[in-house]
Amino acid sequence: MYKGFVFDLDDTLMDNVHDYSEPILDATKLIIDAVGYRAPHVVQIINMYQEIDLSRRKQIDPTTGTHYGYSKRRFPGSLVETYRAICQKVDWPPLEEIEKEIWAVGLNAFSEVRYARNIKRSAVELLRFLVDSKDGVAILTKGDLEVQKTKIDCLFKVCRERGCNTAKIQVRIVDTEKTVSDFSEIKQSMPECDPWYVVGNDYHKDIEPALEVGFYGFWIPVETWESLGKIQEIKNSMNKGRCNDYDALDKILAIYDALP
Numbered sequence: 001m002y003k004g005f006v007f008d009l010d011d012t013l014m015d016n017v018h019d020y021s022e023p024i025l026d027a028t029k030l031i032i033d034a035v036g037y038r039a040p041h042v043v044q045i046i047n048m049y050q051e052i053d054l055s056r057r058k059q060i061d062p063t064t065g066t067h068y069g070y071s072k073r074r075f076p077g078s079l080v081e082t083y084r085a086i087c088q089k090v091d092w093p094p095l096e097e098i099e100k101e102i103w104a105v106g107l108n109a110f111s112e113v114r115y116a117r118n119i120k121r122s123a124v125e126l127l128r129f130l131v132d133s134k135d136g137v138a139i140l141t142k143g144d145l146e147v148q149k150t151k152i153d154c155l156f157k158v159c160r161e162r163g164c165n166t167a168k169i170q171v172r173i174v175d176t177e178k179t180v181s182d183f184s185e186i187k188q189s190m191p192e193c194d195p196w197y198v199v200g201n202d203y204h205k206d207i208e209p210a211l212e213v214g215f216y217g218f219w220i221p222v223e224t225w226e227s228l229g230k231i232q233e234i235k236n237s238m239n240k241g242r243c244n245d246y247d248a249l250d251k252i253l254a255i256y257d258a259l260p
């Protein structure tokens with residue numbers, strides 16, 4: 001029997017949280033330059049952006065008839081909308097070339113260079129090792145289809161450059177929280193593998209549903225701004241019979257031979 005592994009993507013195989021910060025700063029600078037002395041204070045511009053971006057997530061995109069969600073249409077779009085809202089307030093017509101520039105710096109959030117830089121230490125080595133061992137490997141990630149696909153394409157490109165056969169890695173992108181059936185379907189699709197392990201940074205969202213269908217958990221908590229101070233509490237309540245917490249991906253390689 002081979003082993004089976006399901007990996008989360010964001011903050012597990014790739015860092016993710018700050019993809020948007022730099023493009024937001026760059027766009028804010030463009031707005032300040034364009035609107036000049038009539039521009040709001042930088043704090044106010046960022047607040048306006050955040051409000052517009054949050055409400056846009058729930059809006060319907062007229063070109064697709066679906067929610068903007070976390071798509072590329074939402075994000076640089078919300079920066080452009082911020083510029084338009086400021087122009088409207090000061091009663092200046094928004095300039096198309098500025099809108100295009102803002103859109104372009106916003107798209108940097110999804111750039112291949114940024115994604116390649118975000119790949120976690122040992123991620124490629126671990127994937128290659130598991131594929132070479134003929135273990136079942138899948139990536140199960142929640143998010144916008146196009147955005148997640150771009151990240152995975154970039155990860156796989158780097159993997160292939162380092163000799164990992166990515167054709168053996170199953171990919172599943174879901175737009176709602178991961179469910180028990182996502183995990184059991186992956187398991188059923190590779191009946192030659194047992195036992196199964198799940199690897200993720202979010203105990204409740206990545207690990208818990210998998211534990212319900214017999215997986216063992218590798219929880220690799222990531223101390224982001226959002227999770228500061230919450231990790232110990234989750235550690236205390238974690239299912240210690242089926243899940244352990246580790247500080248980095250390479251621990252999996254280190255204990256691979258001793259896995260249950």
Ligand SMILES: [Mg+2]
Pocket residue numbers: 008009010011012200201202
């Ligand atoms: Mg994650």
